[in-house]
Amino acid sequence: MQIKLLGAALLMAAGPAFAAGPEQGKFSMSVFGGADRPISGDVHTGAVAPVPDLGPLNPDLAGVSAELRIRSRDHQQIYGTARSFGLEVGYGLSDRSEVFLQAKETSADDGRVRVGAAYVPALDTELDVFGRFSGYDAYTWEVGYRYYFGDGEGVRPFVAARVGATETDDIRATFEIPDAAITISNAPFYKKDWALSGGLEAGVHVPFTERFSMKFTAGVNYIDDLSDDDSAIGGLGLAAINDTGRRVSVPLSITGRWDF
Template sequence: MHPATGHPTDETIAMNKLLLATALCTLAPAAFAGPTEGRFSMSVLGSLDTPVSGDVHKGATVAVPDLGPLNPALAGVDAELRIGARGHDQVYGAAMSVGLELAYGLSERSEVFVQARQTSADDGRLRVGAAYVPALATELDVFGHFSGYDAYAWEFGYRHYFGEARWARPFVAARLGATETDAIQATFDIPAAAITIPDAPFFEKAWAVSGGVEAGVQVPFTERFGMTISGGINYIGDLSDDDSALAGLGLAAINDTGSRVSVPLSISGRWDF
């Protein structure tokens, strides 16, 4: 403050500007995690993967001329199996997915990556159809119990970012690769007729083409760490059917399917090297 005029001196004004600039730098993020040309990053992923399309099995109607081989007490009694199609959403519901990703920056706006994920859902039991018995003029409920769903994906992809690396950056990405799904067994039972077909092979352990697209936002916290939130669409092709037990019942065609379309909601932590 100037002693004569009472107004701030030039030195005081300069000092105030310096203090203001320092405060603003303190409030702003000191650095921004994200893609950089020639730099690697690693991410840990977690998501809730909700199926929206795709069948675990198709529908079929087949005649069974004699129930005796399934239950000796019903020897000579014929029936008609009426199996309905059941989707992944009905059998398994939402699955949990965890994974790792390694990315390489092409520029400050783009990167390529390789991603490994495991997707799992608990076993499911539900009504899959009915057995119509003419002798009784009635339908008996048929239930299916399917073993757990476990799939392991290896996919390569490209991600593109928009805007500047401050606070939050939107992005889009696409992936393509293959997924190995563990073998699945199914137990079918008709409680009212005391009939059970236990642990019938349904799908073999095999690979199928897979991929997906997603959009999200990355939020940087430090120069080396950030988090992302994203949503998108995943696809896994048809599974490899196993008819060793179903063919004898005339149901060999019901498992000629298995593809899965799902909507993942994901969150990840990212470390830049």
């Protein structure tokens, strides 16, 4: 789909050679949206934790011990590809470069996966453990620098770098062992907090008029570790599984730009 849109844009721009990109001392405003696919980073890591008595979780299992065998699960497994959209204000340093301020929201719906098993020695069997994690919502503010190639007219490739901070909303988790009738509901997992973020991108800038143009962009984004909350899972010996949360992703976006 991205390739078809890019091809259409290039054909439409093949007519008059409008100026494309920044102008020294001039401002621009852009709106953009697209998809953000995670390629690395765990929502939680793995752990093995003994539970001497399941009674506090299910009174019918008082005196029965188990061993929780939790496996790591990454952003792609739990949330899949996220949606993103945002705004950008740019300022031209020359006809080849500009600086910009960007505000962006990235979101994904809640996800449920099998996170591991509970081994019960008395039964010599493993019982599936499932986790449902609340939606992922992150708000990013970054400053960046973009450099354009070419002579200032027609389609121009560019590269850019960004750095800033991202605030991620709190994430809660519900853990279930259906075969043992055990549920830990709505447990705090990550706190709402800020983390370092940044990215690199490359793309093409396609002019349609003297003042309006579009960009087609791909790149890589990074968000550092999230702020863990162990208040509900620490007692189960799982305090270390959410000492992570970093996210590396590949964004694909389409931008509409107005120059002033």
